[in-house]
Each structure stands twice: as structure tokens, then as C-alpha cells.
Amino acid sequence: TRIYFQAGPTTLPKEVMQQAKEEWDDFQGTGLNIMEHSHRGKDYEDIHEQAKNRMRSLLDIPDTHDVLFLQGGASLQFAMIPMNLIPDGKTAKYILTGSWSEKAYQEAQRIGSSEAVISGKDSAYRTLPVMDYVPSENDAYLHITSNNTIYGTQWPDLNAFSHPTLIADMSSDIMSRPFSVDKYGLIYAGAQKNLGPSGVTAVIIRKDLLQESNAVPSILSYSVHAKNKSLYNTPPVYSIYLLNLVLDWVERSGxxxxxxxxxxxxxxxxxxxxxxxxxxxxxxxxxxxxxxxxxxxxxxxxxxxxxxxxxxxxxxxxxxxxxxxxxxxxxxxxxxxxxxxxxxxxxxxxxxxxxxxx
Ligand code: PLP
The missing domain is CATH 3.90.1150.10 (Aspartate Aminotransferase, domain 1)
Known part of the structure; x- marks a missing residue:
């Protein structure tokens, strides 16, 4: 067996690959690969719903939050978040703990009012900074990165943060440990570390943040995706199929x-x-x-x-x-x-x- 520590694009459980192989040219007796099924048909819709429900049950996601499957990777979330969630007069706050949080912050700077309030850069990102930020009335949200993939640091307790609109990039540690989703306004993760292959990004968003805006193109609007149950346009069918198998494996593993x-x-x-x-x-x-x-x-x-x-x-x-x-x-x-x-x-x-x- 292979001994493999690559950072990405993905690491799949062997059992998942085996099942995908068995179903490759005959998904559940249909004679087709799941990719060939209509994304509006029953076979795919079942997978889509299963994947969402498994996210919900594994992370104990409350009814106050929606689960979305989007494309464009975590990097698109760097842009979608400020496009959708910085109302006039408010400022987005960022905690910098590595290259990915810097990228998220840089993208916000292009889009709206934003500020880095705490940074671990002085330690060359070897150490997480002291988290003593006090929320302000003026905050659009507070953005953190739960695990810093490049430097190898990770916030030890995801329930320790407190902000009315807390946003977390959990791309490289989602599903690796429990935490309370209800402490968060929005959580996002490119699937390709713990959830499945690249091509799909999981977003968990509190429903009060699903606001319509004419200023945001439809494809970049959380509310459009939520209204359409992540089927606004053709979803990455095969990535979501594999994500569902990975979540099934997590479930069966405990x-x-x-x-x-x-x-x-x-x-x-x-x-x-x-x-x-x-x-x-x-x-x-x-x-x-x-x-x-x-x-x-x-x-x-x-x-x-x-x-x-x-x-x-x-x-x-x-x-x-x-x-x-x-x-x-x-x-x-x-x-x-x-x-x-x-x-x-x-x-x-x-x-x-x-x-x-x-
Ligand atoms: N955020 C974190 C923490 C990551 O580890 C990565 C990729 O490794 C990204 C964002 C970028 O993700 P994507 O390639 O899906 O845009």
C-alpha cells in the first residue's frame, strides 16, 4: 500500500475508491456513470440530498443554517464573502494566520471596507496570535482560518471564538474534529482535503445572511444558490458523488x-x-x-x-x-x-x- 502525505488535491479512503470503481460504468443498475445522469433526475437528486444530509448529521448542523455545494474552490469564497456580506457602512475584519488568510483578506480589500485586526505574521506564522479581539458594532463579520495548511498551525478550539458573524475557512480541517456550527455565520471548505475531490466547495451559511442584492451577479449570490438548492446551474456531479461516499465512510468510521x-x-x-x-x-x-x-x-x-x-x-x-x-x-x-x-x-x-x- 502507498504511504502518501501529499497536501492535495485530495486524499481518498481506499474503500471510497473501490466503491467508485465498482459503480464506474453502472451506477446502481442504470448502465450509466452517475456523471451521465441528469442533474435534475431522481438518481442524481438522491445523491445530492444524501450528501447534504450527511454534512448535516455529521457536523450536527442546526436548521438555522443551510448547506450549499458551490464551485470555484475556497478561493472563490474569498471573493463571494465580501461581495455578499459587507453592507454599506460596515467593515469586514480579518485575523491573519497564514498565506490563505492573507489571500482572503487581500480579496476583501479589492471589494469592500476591510481591516486586518490581529496578525501572527511577526512570528512568521509559527505561532497563532493571542485572540483578544473584541467585536465592534461596525463589523460586517470576523474571518478566521481554522487550519493553516502551509505553516502547519491550527486553532485548538473552534468553540472559543465569539462574534455575531463569525466566518471560517475550514478547507483543511473540516470533518477532522467536532465543533459547534451555531457559533458561526458562515463556514466554507474546498472539498479537496477531508471531504472529497476538488471541484466542489461546501458552504454552511446562517439563513439570515442569505440576503438578495442586485449588486451581486446571480452565480455569486448565496441567496440564489440557497433558493435553488445548489442546483442553480449544473453542479459538479462527480465531485459531489465522491464527497457523498467520503461522508458515508466518515459515518461508518464513527x-x-x-x-x-x-x-x-x-x-x-x-x-x-x-x-x-x-x-x-x-x-x-x-x-x-x-x-x-x-x-x-x-x-x-x-x-x-x-x-x-x-x-x-x-x-x-x-x-x-x-x-x-x-x-x-x-x-x-x-x-x-x-x-x-x-x-x-x-x-x-x-x-x-x-x-x-x-
Ligand atoms: N484555504 C485553505 C486553508 C487552503 O488550504 C486552501 C488550499 O489548499 C485554500 C484556501 C484554497 O483552496 P482552493 O484551491 O479550493 O481555492
Whole structure:
């Protein structure tokens, strides 16, 4: 079996791939791939509804919130959020914890009044900033990024934030742990880490935020998508089909509570290898800010790092190269990455240190 820590575009459970393969040219006895079915027909509509209902039950989404399946990735949400949710006279507030929150903020700056109120940039995004922001009357919303995919930091408690209109980019950790959806006005996630393949973006939006506006094109309007049950235009049928299979797998595996237990255990073996290495490996994120989804670390020299990649691949371990802005290594251990892969990496790290460490 493959041992694979790539940050994206997706990591799918083996069982999901098996089922998709079995149904490839004959979806439930219809003789067609699900992609070939009308998106207005019963076969696809059932999948569409199942996927939504599974999102609802797994995340315990209250009736106050709608679930939408959109396209354009999380990056389109960077734009749709300010286009739809900054009323005249109000300012959107952003907390900067990495490159993705910077991008979200930059997009808001192009569109409306916006301000970065807290930033972790001074620590080169190794540490999450102190969250002492006090909401103001004038706020359109407060935007956070729950897991910083590139730097490997993650807010430890998603229920700790308090704002009347809290918005979170959860692209790289949704479905990895429980949290209270009702604390949030809007949550969005490109599907391609924990939910399925790229091509679909999940949006959970509180219904009072679904306001019509002539200033927003239909395709970019949350209220248009909500009214049309995410079938305003042709949806990414195959991506939603796979997302539904992934959610079915999460359900059968024990839900988000079980995902959290597994993810903590998976991350721990790798962080232990770092912490017990006496600075042979250096964790990028400070311990209090560490992510259970993306484990980032470096080695003492470029030569050693090249050797590490070479030998890890010789040992059948792939996808460890860090993002270019951080360097070093990143082990992305999304829901679908099994414990055994993390154990193999930790064992390899110890062996590599025995060989090259002093
Ligand atoms: N936000 C976060 C936290 C991400 O990790 C990513 C991609 O890795 C994005 C946004 C961008 O997502 P997309 O490629 O779907 O636009």
C-alpha cells in the first residue's frame, strides 16, 4: 500500500475508491456513470440530498443554517464573502494566520471596507496570535482560518471564538474534529482535503445572511444558490458523488469524534519523533499552535533535507516536500491517511536520525 502525505488535491479512503470503481460504468443498475445522469433526475437528486444530509448529521448542523455545494474552490469564497456580506457602512475584519488568510483578506480589500485586526505574521506564522479581539458594532463579520495548511498551525478550539458573524475557512480541517456550527455565520471548505475531490466547495451559511442584492451577479449570490438548492446551474456531479461516499465512510468510521481521536493519535507519533530528536528535526509550528492535519518540520541543512526526501522515497514514503514558502517537510495527514502511514514515517525519521544525527 502507498504511504502518501501529499497536501492535495485530495486524499481518498481506499474503500471510497473501490466503491467508485465498482459503480464506474453502472451506477446502481442504470448502465450509466452517475456523471451521465441528469442533474435534475431522481438518481442524481438522491445523491445530492444524501450528501447534504450527511454534512448535516455529521457536523450536527442546526436548521438555522443551510448547506450549499458551490464551485470555484475556497478561493472563490474569498471573493463571494465580501461581495455578499459587507453592507454599506460596515467593515469586514480579518485575523491573519497564514498565506490563505492573507489571500482572503487581500480579496476583501479589492471589494469592500476591510481591516486586518490581529496578525501572527511577526512570528512568521509559527505561532497563532493571542485572540483578544473584541467585536465592534461596525463589523460586517470576523474571518478566521481554522487550519493553516502551509505553516502547519491550527486553532485548538473552534468553540472559543465569539462574534455575531463569525466566518471560517475550514478547507483543511473540516470533518477532522467536532465543533459547534451555531457559533458561526458562515463556514466554507474546498472539498479537496477531508471531504472529497476538488471541484466542489461546501458552504454552511446562517439563513439570515442569505440576503438578495442586485449588486451581486446571480452565480455569486448565496441567496440564489440557497433558493435553488445548489442546483442553480449544473453542479459538479462527480465531485459531489465522491464527497457523498467520503461522508458515508466518515459515518461508518464513527463520525467526527472518532476522526478527532484518530487524527490526534496520527499527529502525535510524528510530533513525538520531532520532539524526541533533540533538535535534529525542528518543528516549524510552536507546540501550542500545532496542527493535527499538516505537520511541518525542517532539518539542519539543505543537503540533509535532500537526502531525507531521497531516502524517504526509497522507503516508499511520498509527498513530504514542504510548501515553497516554508521549506523543509510537510506531512499532510488528512482523515483518509491511515495510522500505519504515520507510524511508518515516524519509524523512518528515527532511523534516518540514527544514520545521520550526531
Ligand atoms: N484555504 C485553505 C486553508 C487552503 O488550504 C486552501 C488550499 O489548499 C485554500 C484556501 C484554497 O483552496 P482552493 O484551491 O479550493 O481555492
Amino acid at each position: 463520525g467526527v469524534n472518532e476522526m478527532e481521536v484518530r487524527n490526534q493519535k496520527k499527529a502525535k507519533v510524528i510530533y513525538d519523533a520531532i520532539d524526541q530528536s533533540h533538535d535534529f528535526y525542528n518543528g516549524y509550528a510552536t507546540p501550542d499552535s500545532r496542527s493535527n492535519m499538516n505537520v511541518t518540520f525542517t532539518l539542519g541543512s539543505k543537503e540533509l533535507e535532500q537526502q531525507f526526501i531521497k531516502e524517504s522515497e526509497e522507503n516508499g514514503i511520498y509527498g513530504l516536500k514542504g510548501h515553497r514558502s516554508v521549506g523543509g517537510f510537510r506531512a499532510s495527514i488528512y482523515n483518509a491517511v491511515p495510522q500505519e502511514s504515520c507510524d511508518s514515517l515516524a519509524t523512518f525519521m528515527v532511523q534516518f536520525q540514527e544514520k545521520y544525527g550526531k
